[in-house]
Amino acid sequence: MVGILVENKQKTDSFWKMIQKNNTLILFFILLCPFLMKGQSGPDFTILTDKAFQKLYQNPEDCIRYSQSLLISEKNIEHKIMLRKIISWAYAMQGNYVQAINTSNQKEEDGQEVKQSRFSKLFGDFNLADQYQNLGLYDQSRKIIADILTDQSLQNVSNVKVRMTLAKLYQLQAINDGVSGKYDYTLKNFDKSDRYLDYNNEENTITRQENMIFRSLSLMKNNRLYESKKQLDKVILEIESEGKYPFLTAFAYEAVSRYYFQKEEYTTAVLYLEKGFAKIEYMPYNDMKLIFYELLTKNYLALNDTEKYSYYNNLYTDLKSKLDSNKKEGIQYIVKLLEIYHKKNISYQKQSKLKQVQFIVGGILLLIIGTLVCFYYELRRGRDLKKQLIFFEKQKEIMVLAVHTKTSKTSHPKENRAQDKDIAKLSEEKEKEILEKLKEWENSRNYLSRNMSISILSAETGINPKYLSEVINSKKEKNFNGYINDLRISHVAYLLRTDPAYLNYKVSYLAEFAGFSSHGAFTNVFKSITGMSPNHYIQEIIKNKKS
Structure with missing residues (x-):
């Protein structure tokens, strides 16, 4: 050990002697120091965002405060x-969908137009798909994600931020498939999501645990109860051993109750x-x-505990009314978000086209320079300068015309759209x-939603x-x-015929389930349709079942 220390000391002394003899090394060392110090000046942003993401599952209000404090100083x-x-997610967890949309779409305070990077474009598309899903617009969410995932260049990326976004996209798509009853696709997409969760931080761990819970719910809906319970037992053991995230624990127990x-x-x-x-409870x-209120209502109804059924049903009804109202307002805001999303897409496409044009122009300039070099070279060899100039000018005009033709193509779609709007009547194809x-x-x-309207149907x-x-009409x-009521009554009637459990439900519950505002309204419409x-x-x- 002493020998190693002596040897290290000798190496250090010789290093400093070499520096003293060489002023260039001293200058290099002085210039390098600021960069070394800058690299160690503060905590890594990934660590800070990881902490913010953890707070999302501990208490959304703490998450909002902490993330906003980071946002103030971030450039x-x-x-x-x-x-x-992350702040948007926190608001969504609180049921404040309007604020969630507004926050995720907030503009820069200086009002300057920001150039979109490839990641910010990808993340913007992911955000829109996520907001659609929060509002229950699953088909729109699915279409956006499907378009994103057609880009094969994303499949083998190494960038940590892009991989995490892809993991979230596959998770969202799995949930969309689950809502549509495509359980095989659901499981495949959760597996794909897990493949991108290969970075060692808490966000990856939490997302993987969420996938396990969602996967178990999908297995449950597919009547694979043994596999579902096995998956739940595994994730609960993992979550409880950590004991850090109340939201995840509640989510896991809710799945077990199902x-x-x-x-x-x-x-x-x-x-x-x-x-x-x-x-x-206190968060x-x-x-x-x-979700808990709804499940408690169903369970106490099955247990014939009228008092607790009534208590939780009132809590469920009150909270659902508030969240539905906010969700309905959120759907109106999503239209604005969609407009901004399209503007950003157009901006991104313009940037891409600008790069293409710059590349073409650069190629043309190189060609022009090459032509000039050849021209002067040929001039030295005694070629006819006048013929060369005429030829070159013609080539230049052709090139400029080609560029002008390419850049002018973008104006035609607007004319077509304007023509489409002039069509007064719907064609048979439409x-x-x-x-x-x-x-x-x-x-x-979705017609079972109490707030269903022609504008919501249009959005969906x-x-x-x-x-x-x-x-x-x-x-x-x-x-x-009449169309919506017919769908609702047909669906309830179908459930009553095919699922014996619904025969035990009260008419008031069936009315609420079908999206009617009252027992009386449901009865009147039911009678008018079924007789x-x-x-x-x-x-x-x-009677028919007994006979």
């Missing part, structure tokens, strides 16, 4: 985008729900609380397209409200309200 545009997204509800072990399901709810996770979209939308069962299908109204032979009251209909089904 990097990409860092700002990521911090705003498993026991499906097995009709309602008492055990309630125990897990109460255990999970205790983790977030503003309103989006998660709504009517067919609208009917197909309506058929897809009907499969989503991407069809002009005027065209929607025209097609529904002419092809469905009823007005919008009998809901109670009469239920009794007829029970």
Whole structure:
């Protein structure tokens, strides 16, 4: 050990002697010092954002305060985008969807136009898909993600930020597929999400644990209960051993309660729900609380505990009304976000085209320079200067014309769109397209939402409200309200015929489930469509089953 120290001391002495003899090395060392000091001046941004992401699952209000404090001093545009997204997530967890949309889309205070990098473009697309999903617009979310993932160059990226965004995109798409009942695709997309979670930080760990819980829920819906429970036991053991994230713990217990509800072990399901709810009871996770209230309502209904059913049903109804109202307002804001999204896309495309034009112009300039060199070279050799100049000018005119032709192509789509708007009546093709979209939308069962309106249907299908109204009136032979009511009653009637559990529900619950404002309204519409009251209909089904 002493020998090593002596040897190191000798090496150090010789190093300093060499520096003293060489002034260049001293100068180099002086110039290098500021860069070395700068590299160690403060904590890495990835560490700070990782801490902000952790707070998201500990308490959303703390997360907002902490992230905003980082945002004040942050200058990097990409860092700002990521911090705003974390704040947006926190607001969404509170059920404040309007603030979530506004925050993630906040402009720079100096008002300067910011050039989009490839990452900020990708993250902006991800943000829009995420906001759509938060508002229950799953088809729109799915389409945006599908378009993003067609870019094959993203599949093998090494950039940590891009890989994390891809993991989130596959997670979102898996959830979208789960809502549509495509459980095989759901599991595949969760597996793809996990492949990108290869960076050793808490955000990756939390996202992986979320994927495990979502995966177990998908297995559960696919009646693979044993696999689902095995997955849940594994993730709960992991989450409880860490004991850091109340939201994740509550989410896991909520999933377990669904498993026991499906097995009709309602008492055990309630125990897990109460255990999970205790983790977030005094925290503003309103989006998660709504789920707990709904599940507690269903379980106590199954247990015939009228008092607790009524208590949790009131909590559920009140909170759902508030969140639905905010969500409805959020859908109006998402239209503005979509406009900005399209503007940013156009800006990004312009930047890309500008780079292409610069590349072309650079190539032309190189060609011109090469031509000039050749020209003067030929001039030295006694070629005819006048012929060369005429030839060169003609070539130059052709090149400039080619560039002008390429850059002028962008004006035609606007003319076509303007022409499209002049079409007064819907063509048969357009009517067919609208009917197909309506058929897809009907499969989503979004018509069960109490707040359903022609404007929400327009947002969910991407069809002009005027065209929607025209097609529904002419092809469905009823007005919008009649169309929605018909879908709702048909769906409830189908469930009553095929699922015995619904025969035990009260008519008031069926009315609320179907999106009606009151028991009376549901009964009147039900009778007008089926020719009998809901109670009469239920009794007829029970009689037929007995006979």
